[in-house]
Amino acid sequence: MPTSTIRPATPADATxxxxxxxxxxxxxxxxxxxxxxxxxxDLEHPDTDLERDSWLVTDDGQVVVFGLLWxxxxxxxxxxxxxxxxxxxxxxxxxxxxxxxxxxxxxxxxGAARAVVHLHLNAAPTLDTGxxxxxxxxxVRRYHVLHRxxxxxxxxxxxxxxxxxxxxxxxxxxxVRVHALYQESFAGHFDFQPRSYATWLHDVDARGMxxxxxxxxxxxxxxxxxxxxxxxxxxxxxWIRSLGVLPAARGRGLAGCLLRHAFGVFAARxxxxxxxxxxxxxATGAPRLYERHGLTLHYAVDTWETTVR
Numbered sequence: 001m002p003t004s005t006i007r008p009a010t011p012a013d014a015t016x017x018x019x020x021x022x023x024x025x026x027x028x029x030x031x032x033x034x035x036x037x038x039x040x041x042d043l044e045h046p047d048t049d050l051e052r053d054s055w056l057v058t059d060d061g062q063v064v065v066f067g068l069l070w071x072x073x074x075x076x077x078x079x080x081x082x083x084x085x086x087x088x089x090x091x092x093x094x095x096x097x098x099x100x101x102x103x104x105x106x107x108x109x110x111g112a113a114r115a116v117v118h119l120h121l122n123a124a125p126t127l128d129t130g131x132x133x134x135x136x137x138x139x140v141r142r143y144h145v146l147h148r149x150x151x152x153x154x155x156x157x158x159x160x161x162x163x164x165x166x167x168x169x170x171x172x173x174x175x176v177r178v179h180a181l182y183q184e185s186f187a188g189h190f191d192f193q194p195r196s197y198a199t200w201l202h203d204v205d206a207r208g209m210x211x212x213x214x215x216x217x218x219x220x221x222x223x224x225x226x227x228x229x230x231x232x233x234x235x236x237x238x239w240i241r242s243l244g245v246l247p248a249a250r251g252r253g254l255a256g257c258l259l260r261h262a263f264g265v266f267a268a269r270x271x272x273x274x275x276x277x278x279x280x281x282x283a284t285g286a287p288r289l290y291e292r293h294g295l296t297l298h299y300a301v302d303t304w305e306t307t308v309r
Contacts, residue, residue, distance in 0.1 A: 003059070004057050004058065004059040004064065004088065004091055005057070005058055006055060006056065006057045006065075006091070006094070006095070007055075007056055007058075008050050008051045008052070008054050008055070008056065009043060009050055009054040009055070009056040009066065009068070010043070010050060011040060011043045011044050011050075013043070013056060013063070014036060014039045014040040014043055015036060016062075016063040017039050017043070017056070017063055017066050017083075018034055018035070018036045018039045019063065020063045020064065020065075020066055020083055020085070021034040021039065021066070021083050022034050023085060024083050024084075024085070024126050027086070027126050028122040028124060028125060028126060028299070029122070029298070029299045031236070032236075033234070033235075033236040035233065035234055035235055037205075037208055037233060038205070038234075041205040041208065042068060042081075043068075045070065045202060045203075046202060047070065047071070047199070047202065048068070048069075048070050052102060053068065053069040053070065053102065053106075054066075054067065054068050054069070055067035055068075055095045055098055055099070057088065057091045057095065059088065064084065064085045064087070064088040064091065065082075065083065065084045065085070065088055065091045065092050065095055066081075066082070066083045066084075067080060067081065067082045067083075067095040067096075067098070067099050068080065068081045069081075069099055069102055069103060069106070071106050071110070072193040072195070073110075073193050074110055075107070075110050075111070075112050076107045076110070076112035076113075076114055076115055076116050077116050077118070077191075077193065078103040078106055078107060078115050078116070078117045078118070079117070079118050079119075080099045080103065080117060080118070080119050081119070081120070082095060082096065082099070082119060082121075082127060083126075084126060084127050085126065086126045086128075089127070089128045089131060092127055092128075092131065093131045096131065096132065096135065097135075099117070100115075100117065100135070100306065100308045101308075103115040103117045103308055104308045104309070107308075113309065114307055114308060114309045115307070115308045115309075116305065116306075116307050117305065117306050117307070117308060118140075118191065118303055118304065118305055119132075119137070119303070119304045119305075120143075120301050120302070120303055120304075121301065121302055121304060122299060122300070122301055122302075123142065123299070123300035123301065123302050129304075132304055132306075135306065136306050136307075137304045137305065137306040138304065138305060138306075139302045139303065139304055139305075140303050140304070140305045141190055141191070141279065141280075141281065141302070141303035142279075142280045142281075142300055142301070142302050142303070143277050143278060143279055143280065143300065143301045143302075143303070144277070144278055144280055144287070144297055144298075144299075144300055144301075145275060145276075145277050145297075145298045145299050145300070145301060146275060146276055146277070146278060146290055146295035146296060146297060146298060147237060147273055147274065147275040147295065147296065147298040148263075148273065148274050148275070148293070148294045148295045148296065149272060149273055150238070150263060150266055150267040150271055150272055150273060150274055151267060151272075152267040152268055154267075155260075155263040155264050155266075155267040156264055156267075157261060157264035157265070157268070158257060158260040158261060158264060160217075160257050161252075161253060161257065163219055163220040163221070164217060164218070164219050164220075164254065164257060165217070165218045166215050166216070166217050166218075166257065166258065166261050167215065167216055167218065168211070168212055168214070168215055168216075169211050169214035169215065169216060169227075170211070174214075174216060175201075175206075175211070175214075176197060177216060177224055177227075178214060178216060178227045178229070179197050179200050179201075181216070181224065181225075181226065181227045181244060181246065182200070182227065182229075182242060182244055183195070184246055185226065185227075185244030185245055185246050185247070186242075186244055188247075188283070189279065189282070190279055190281070191303070204229065204241070208233060209231070210231070210232050210233070213229070213230040213231060213232055213262075213265065214227070214228070214229045214230070215227065215228050215258060215261060215262075217245075217254050217257060217258055219249060219252070219254070222246070222248065222249050225245060225246045225248070225249035225254065226243075226244060226245035226246065226249060226254045226255065226258060227242070227243075227244055227258070228240065228242070228243045228258040228259070228261070228262055229241045229242040229243075230262050230265075230266070232266070232269065232271070236273070236275075237271065237272075237273035237274055237275045238262075238266035238269075238271040238273065238274040238275070239274070239275055239276065240259070240262055240274065240275070240276035241276075243255055243258060243259065243276070243286075245258075245284075250284060250285075255286075255289055256289060256292075256293065259289070259290075259293055260293070262274065263293075274295075275295075275298060276290070276295070277301070278290060
């Protein structure tokens, strides 16, 4: 009779974990969209102690549940990921309990009295959310993953407005500048966690980043005032990871200029789809901006939260 076992993950498990995530993708959104290199980057993150911060459940050698925990705040805020096949909810429930206990241990080590834990799940997940609600979890935010078809004839590189320039992130100085722009433009956003330059480089997988897909926008009267970070290494689509404009520069069409620039570059590279994620309660008008530029809903993701004491 098949029996399940649980152990920490290692980087050698990346292929099997990717297979599980793609099974979950197929059930939740209809097609696999998880790439091996992104899973491996998470498993090799220098701030993650896999021995204590990961959980891998196998059944007859197949990975059926995977959990990962990391500490983005150095305080009470702890993040977790959880992927589970529908047939293994009991193992998922045990993993949730283990992650909660570890989250509290991490938060206390940071000097906090409690852990505020966040988990992102598809709005129609393979996980039975009843096992979360009975443990006191609740949804606190919804994000939309949007996508848009691309065509090189319809999406040429745009001409920036007068007094505006878009340049590639070509040097280390430019990377430092993008990090600073990111910190300032996202500071007021939900769940923003300040990060040092070194931590940010790890988090964006700088080693695998094509920095030709990162741009800075400059206005004559403001200097560098916005950025866009995109990735071309996702098989499913070109991906816009972050788009930010400083508060003083908003309302001048700079975000739209960067967005159209990314469309043009991806289309010229032969990509037929581009996607991004957005907080549905974003206060800067991002959802409306993306709608105006032809992006439509692909699927929704909920942020679940619990407080552990």
